[in-house]
Amino acid sequence: MKLFDDIALFDEGKKRFKDFMLPDEELKLWEQFFGKTESDKYFSTLLTNTPWQQRTRKMYDRMVLDPRLTAYYGGSKGLAWTSDLLDIKARVEQECGITFERVLLNYYRDGNDSVAWHSDTLPADGKHHAIASVTFGETRLFKVRHKTRKDLKQLDIPLTHGSFLLMGETMQDHYEHHVPKTSRNIGARINLTFRISELVKDVYFVR
Numbered sequence: 001m002k003l004f005d006d007i008a009l010f011d012e013g014k015k016r017f018k019d020f021m022l023p024d025e026e027l028k029l030w031e032q033f034f035g036k037t038e039s040d041k042y043f044s045t046l047l048t049n050t051p052w053q054q055r056t057r058k059m060y061d062r063m064v065l066d067p068r069l070t071a072y073y074g075g076s077k078g079l080a081w082t083s084d085l086l087d088i089k090a091r092v093e094q095e096c097g098i099t100f101e102r103v104l105l106n107y108y109r110d111g112n113d114s115v116a117w118h119s120d121t122l123p124a125d126g127k128h129h130a131i132a133s134v135t136f137g138e139t140r141l142f143k144v145r146h147k148t149r150k151d152l153k154q155l156d157i158p159l160t161h162g163s164f165l166l167m168g169e170t171m172q173d174h175y176e177h178h179v180p181k182t183s184r185n186i187g188a189r190i191n192l193t194f195r196i197s198e199l200v201k202d203v204y205f206v207r
């Protein structure tokens with residue numbers, strides 16, 4: 001079955017987006033959602049002004065460093081919003097009509113940084129919500145696979161500088177995602193995932 005090849009393009013009087021037409025889920029991509037000049041500006045200010053931390057997490061009986069740096073803003077547990085983050089949040093909200101309360105930033109320093117296959121953990125309120133993902137900097141592949149339907153092809157989505165990917169509210173129930181390492185000699189990438197509910201504690205507690 002080649003369902004993932006059936007990508008539809010929509011306009012809706014706003015910016016153009018691709019709808020991946022995923023079974024069981026909504027997944028939409030706006031390329032160049034942010035223009036090149038503003039994306040360059042956001043990339044450099046976020047890189048410089050964010051208090052990046054490398055988290056450790058327990059793997060079996062060992063503590064392992066995450067292969068990327070992170071920062072968490074908003075809600076009662078996160079850092080105080082900056083004007084850049086509020087501006088980016090407002091732009092995304094205006095396009096998709098969803099209000100977000102928090103944002104998790106990931107900084108992939110080079111091709112050695114990555115995020116393993118996962119679906120985002122259930123937030124503290126016990127149900128999944130839509131997640132808005134914005135990328136600045138180097139293009140990395142965002143891989144998506146269905147948890148149970150092996151007949152569906154894996155999806156490889158290059159997330160480019162200034163792109164906006166919207167994952168619908170049941171995406172985490174049905175699909176997993178992954179940003180693999182690459183041996184290409186590449187620079188840094190910053191990804192922002194805007195979320196609605198408070199994340200479980202291991203996401204924002206460092207060590």
Ligand SMILES: O=C(O)CCC(=O)C(=O)O
Nearest residue numbers: 106115120142179191193
């Ligand atoms: O960097 C990305 O595109 C994805 C990040 C991610 O999956 C996460 O923070 O849960």
Ligand SMILES: [Fe+2]
Nearest residue numbers: 118119120177
């Ligand atoms: Fe994720």
